[in-house]
Amino acid sequence: MNVLFLNDSSLLCQGLASGFSPLDDIRYIPVHQSGWEDRLTTLLKAWKPKFALAEGVSISTVALKLFPLLRRHALPLVYWAIDDPPDWRRMSRPLARGASLVLTPAGECLPLYRREKLRALFFHFACNPSFHHPSEPSLEYTCDLLLVANYYTSYPQRKVGLETILTPLLSGSFHLKVFGNEHWLANTDHYTLGSGIYQGYLPYDQLPYAYSSAKIVLGLHSVIDSPTMMSMRTFEALGCRAFFLTHWSPAIENTFKNHVHLVWSRHPDETIELVRFYLNREDLRHKIARQGQEEVYRNHTYQHRIQAIRQALERL
Structure with a gap:
């Protein structure tokens, strides 16, 4: 499965990415960086991801440009609403309207998405054992x-x-x-x-x-x-x-x-x-x-x- 991440945050790179199979192809086009539109367009001409994924505020400032571009390439967006429930009304709901699937760590928000006729699944934070594991203690942090x-x-x-x-x-x-x-x-x-x-x-x-x-x-x-x-x-x-x-x-x-x-x-x-x-x-x-x-x-x-x-x- 080809997966496009629209951010390169630690939560994605050191966290969520570890949940996919080694056979899955994960690539990154951080939309907070200048020139992202050209890079994304060029990538999508040569490579077809199954979906694009973004979390939290990462797409909030570019949504008006991003959503039409994704629709033009028929690329579904998976939106991980990591700031639910406090930011559901202000941020999650408007951004979720541009997504094909919403993931939320707040189970109580699932009825809210259904009420808006938005498809949503419960999806919590987790750990990545290959990164989140005991390490050598450091005097700097003791x-x-x-x-x-x-x-x-x-x-x-x-x-x-x-x-x-x-x-x-x-x-x-x-x-x-x-x-x-x-x-x-x-x-x-x-x-x-x-x-x-x-x-x-x-x-x-x-x-x-x-x-x-x-x-x-x-x-x-x-x-x-x-x-x-x-x-x-x-x-x-x-x-x-x-x-x-x-x-x-x-x-x-x-x-x-x-x-x-x-x-x-x-x-x-x-x-x-x-x-x-x-x-x-x-x-x-x-x-x-x-x-x-x-x-x-x-x-x-x-x-x-x-x-x-x-x-x-x-x-x-």
Whole structure:
């Protein structure tokens, strides 16, 4: 099966692409780069993909040019609506109207697409065992607590996670490192980190090394009331055999077992108690991290995800 990716993000290159067969031919034309129209037209004259695939905001600024071009070449678009449900109305719905198939990690959005007469399937994030695996620890990333996440002001529910997981740890005597965008340094919420905590933006190829160097990896989610949607970092951290501490959500509880695959907290005070307890129990951290990795390797790899929808893709 020939597959054209319209972006070269890490989520696609190091993630989703791993779910396809070695016999599948995957090529990339990132539409955020100048000259993409000419390159795409030239490619489609010599090579016929089964479908084109794009995720999230990657096509939002070029949709008015992209959709007619795809129709002209009779090329179906698969749109992975990775920002559902909060951005369903603003972004997912209008972009989905140009797609032949929508993939959503938010199960509650499926009736919304059906109401709009748009074909949609449930398709969650996952891990890629050939990339998301334990790596040699690095002194650069060694710490008690590690958070790899961007700061966003556009997702109000994300603040619940901040106040539950991160805020109570800022005033403690823990060795904490935070990697992400520069909005951690200045934002309209005036949420600031103490000196030495913010470490800059983490290159994606360093993710396994960072996750393998921390005693506890912290997780934040932009959605706290979805039965399925959670941060992709959950699957990636567990794949790297990290001990993962995050805030409770229905999706987390529906997918994983507390104190078996990962650990969740419902309250800032509980977060501090859990951190203090598990920092002193290396044996339990390693046991839970191993069980978490076994769970995602067994049920939540991109090979599992693609296999579940492959027939639908082949019918496009």
